[in-house]
Amino acid sequence: MITIQFERRADQPDAEGRAVVHLRAYFNSHRLRLATNEHCTAKEWDNDAGRFRRSFTGWQDANDNLKALQSRVEAAYRHLRISGADPTPALLRAALVELAPVATVVETPTPAVSLVALFEEYRDVMLARGFRHNTIKAYGTTRGLLVAFGETRPQLLTVEGYDRATHDAFLTFLRGPRALAQNSVWVAVKHLRTFLAWVKKERGAVLAVEVADLAERAEDVAIRLVAKYDLGLVG
Known part of the structure; x- marks a missing residue:
């Protein structure tokens, strides 16, 4: 009989607190440990159930992957028993490699994540890291602008698809339909x-545009006010 469990290696987290999820198999007084490709934080892992919580991005697919790996290990164990071999960790690893070509692997395409959803996630990170309430609120205003802009686009607004042409369209939206002043445009950008x-840095996203290329200038309100006085437009 083989018993399989999944655990998060809490003793080896990375800089962001994410640790590798391992499979542990117990059989015939032996123990086998296999590392999976999944990493998560403590809050994203249910220790009792040995599964990912709903807070983990893509939790359903990740849990399905764990179940698939468990099925493969169980099948390899049965294969050894049927063949008359006494299963050991080394034999079980070899059986996994042997059975891999005939195993059915179902690849589920990763659903596209909207730019707005990630922007909201960033606001949550700002809150967790102690940003001021007014700053987070201001980012909420920009989020609203992105939501409205996204509704004008023929396709889902994503980080990977946000290229220079999309940015130009966003600027047109801010200055056109929204009629924002230059400083408001500058804040949003x-x-x-x-x-x-x-x-890009913390989620590993591949951008279609260089961040430095999206610069906007703030309007100097004081200079404009002086100019109006000089022209006799104020007072």
Whole structure:
């Protein structure tokens, strides 16, 4: 009989607190441990159930992958028993390799994640890291602009698909239908640039545009006010 469990190696987290999920198989006084391709934080893992929580991005697919791996190990164990061999960790590993070519592997395409969803995730990170309430609220305003802009697009607005042409369309949307002043446009773009830099660095996203290329200038209100006085337009 073989018993299979999954556990998160809490003793070896990375810089972001994510640790590798391992499979442990117990059989005939032996123990086999296999590393999976999944990493998660403590809050994303259910120790009692040995499964990912709903807070883990793609939790359903990840749990399905664990079940598939468990089925493969169980099948390899049965294969050894039927062949008359006394299963050992080394033989079980070899059986997994032997059975891999005939195993049915179902690849589920990764669903596209919207830019707005990741932007909201970034606001949650800001809250967790102690950003001021007014700052997070201001980012909420930019999120609303991105939601409205996304509704005008023929396809889902994603980080990977946000290229220079999309950015130009966003600027047109801000200055056209939304009629925002230059400083408001500058704030929205500043928020977007900060978000894109974060999602690239901490989420490993591949960007279609260089963050530095999205710069906008703030309008100097003081200079404009002086100019109006000089022209006799104020007072």
